[in-house]
Amino acid sequence: GAVVSQHPSRVICKSGTSVKIECRSLDFQATTMFWYRQFPKQSLMLMATSNEGSKATYEQGVEKDKFLINHASLTLSTLTVTSAHPEDSSFYICSARISRQANEAFFGQGTRLTVV
Amino acid sequence: GNSVTQMEGPVTLSEEAFLTINCTYTATGYPSLFWYVQYPGEGLQLLLKATKADDKGSNKGFEATYRKETTSFHLEKGSVQVSDSAVYFCALSARLGGGADGLTFGKGTHLIIQP
Numbered sequence: 001g002a003v004v005s006q007h008p009s010r011v012i013c014k015s016g017t018s019v020k021i022e023c024r025s026l027d028f029q030a031t032t033m034f035w036y037r038q039f040p041k042q043s044l045m046l047m048a049t050s051n052e053g054s055k056a057t058y059e060q061g062v063e064k065d066k067f068l069i070n071h072a073s074l075t076l077s078t079l080t081v082t083s084a085h086p087e088d089s090s091f092y093i094c095s096a097r098i099s100r101q102a103n104e105a106f107f108g109q110g111t112r113l114t115v116v
Numbered sequence: 117g118n119s120v121t122q123m124e125g126p127v128t129l130s131e132e133a134f135l136t137i138n139c140t141y142t143a144t145g146y147p148s149l150f151w152y153v154q155y156p157g158e159g160l161q162l163l164l165k166a167t168k169a170d171d172k173g174s175n176k177g178f179e180a181t182y183r184k185e186t187t188s189f190h191l192e193k194g195s196v197q198v199s200d201s202a203v204y205f206c207a208l209s210a211r212l213g214g215g216a217d218g219l220t221f222g223k224g225t226h227l228i229i230q231p
Contacts, residue, residue, distance in 0.1 A: 006159070034218045043120075043205070044160075046218035059218075093159060095219075105209075105219060107152075109159040 002028045004096050006108030013084055013115055021079045021111045023094030029074035030096035034105065035067075038091040050077045084115040118143045122206045122222035129196055130230055137191040137225050139180075139206035147210035149173075149182050149189040150219065154203045163191075163204070201229045 003026040013019050023033055031052050036044040048058045048069050056069035066088075068080040077096075081088055091112050095105040122139040129135060141147065151163040151173070164173030169184035178193045189206060206222040 004159075036218075036221075041223075043221040043223040044219075046220075049218055095160075104150075104162060104165065106162075107160040 002026075002096075002098055002106045004030075004094065004106045004108040006094055006111055008111060009109055010112045011114070013113070015085055015115055016083055018080055018082045019084055019113060021081075021092055021094075021113075023077045023079070023096070023108050025075045025096045025106075028096075028098050030077075030098070031074060033071060033077040033094055033096045035069060035077075035079050036093045036095065038093060038110070044093060047079075081113065084113070086115045089113055089115045118147070118208060118210050118220040120206050120208055120220055120222035122204075122225055125203075125224070125226035126228050127225055128228045128230065131198055132195045133229075135191070135193040135196045135200075135227070137204055137206075137227070139189045139191065139222060141187050141189065141206070141208050143187075143208055143210040143220075145210050146184075147208040149180070150207045150209070151178070151180055151189070151191050152205040152207060152221075154205065154224070156202070160205065196227075196229050198229045198231055201227055203227070 005024045007022045033050040035047045038044045047062045048056045050056045050069045050071040052071045058064045071077040093110040095107045119142045148167045150165045152160040153163045164175040166173040166182035172181045180191045203224045205224045207219040
């Protein structure tokens with residue numbers, strides 16, 4: 001199947017700093033990528049939908065100035081957590097669709113962010 | 117809005133036992149339904165899917181049938197193995213008028229298989 005690579009897998013940062021997470025589709029072009037957040041023992045919550053070459057669409061309640069999403073190419077989307085605080089500590093997961101018509105989404109390995 | 121409800125875990129079974137993980141959904145239109153599995157320390161992997169009513173998805177001995185009348189997509193396996201221990205997520209994709217959208221996930225069910 002298609003491969004989505006997410007980097008880094010783990011990151012620890014100090015409160016007030018910014019962290020960038022990368023999501024790459026390795027063997028296909030993804031016009032649309034999705035960013036999710038997963039709290040411990042909770043489900044994945046969709047944060048935003050990232051479309052190549054255009055602004056991301058954020059879900060209700062997600063601060064777009066806090067979670068900056070850039071989808072600069074058909075194989076790369078980045079999520080930057082700006083001015084991170086301990087409450088931003090979570091597991092962030094990206095996924096990509098192989099085409100706009102496809103239902104199946106492929107997921108990255110996830111990034112465990114810890115803000116201290 | 118769309119929602120997915122699945123049974124709370126953890127579910128603990130002995131090896132070779134029969135497994136059922138219940139999943140029901142609420143959605144507008146005709147969603148596609150999925151089961152994803154997350155092994156310890158790994159990302160989500162698609163386990164199986166069904167795109168229309170009465171479809172049966174199957175993979176690795178797991179199967180689930182899309183039941184529109186009961187809005188359910190229960191996951192079953194006849195004989196589980198220790199290697200099946202993981203977290204299982206039921207999810208739906210309900211796209212209106214075409215275009216990509218995100219998945220709506222259930223909370224996940226942690227399955228523990230004991231030898």
